[in-house]
Amino acid sequence: MVPTSSRVVLMRRGLLRTALGLAGGGLVARSSLAVPDDDAAESKLVEQLIGRPAVISPRVHLSMPPAFANGYRVPMTLSVDSPMTEADHVRVVHVLAPKNPIVPAAEFHFTPQNGSAVISTRVRLAQSQAVLAVAEMSDGSLLMARSWVKVDINGCA
């Protein structure tokens, strides 16, 4: 039985293939398909967990080591470019580890009193994966960044 999320991904791939096929480029279609596979699963996951789709934004910075020996304690620094005023600030940042047994790792709630939206912490990663940070801004927009981390030891066992 195909889990719901993969089925949706497959459907989306089908749609894409059709769309690109109509556009007339068989070769283009095949090379473009390699990327949307992961992206589609990722946006589906964000939509499922947070309720709305997020867009990748250069305003969100998720800094993690590209490779880390053990997944028990992987450092991360997360920042969002924002003036942090009453009118324009970061409300919350969700940290998601899509390949962990429990995907949401933490939510950090900010206020204008923070002055800047920065948080440093340490997370557990069960396997190598692209960690996601989704920032919910005061105007309701959802901005996202991802950081690929390769770990050698499962930090959730």
Next chain:
Amino acid sequence: MADVQPRVQVPGSVAKDEIFQVRTIISHPMETGLRHDPAGKLIPRKLINKFVCRYNGAIVFQADMHEGMAGDPYLAFNLRAAESGVLQFAWEEDGGAVFTLEKPLTVQA
């Protein structure tokens, strides 16, 4: 049970409107409820599931933490200095226990 020991580092004195860093850590195993003991029995979940920082009574930063947070959860974040007063920190554990700490803050005019 291991000792749960919260620690916080803040500058003793800051200038008004200065953005300063607050570093917090609490020694805690952050038991996920996914592990088994040597006898094969599931070890029950016990996490610090919430951290709250109050500045003169108002919540200025909060973290909801789940299984994916590392043991001895460390959080470093920023605050903007408004007026002198007190910073209160609280860590809430599964089951309802709360660990707290307070730090005075002096803001130079």
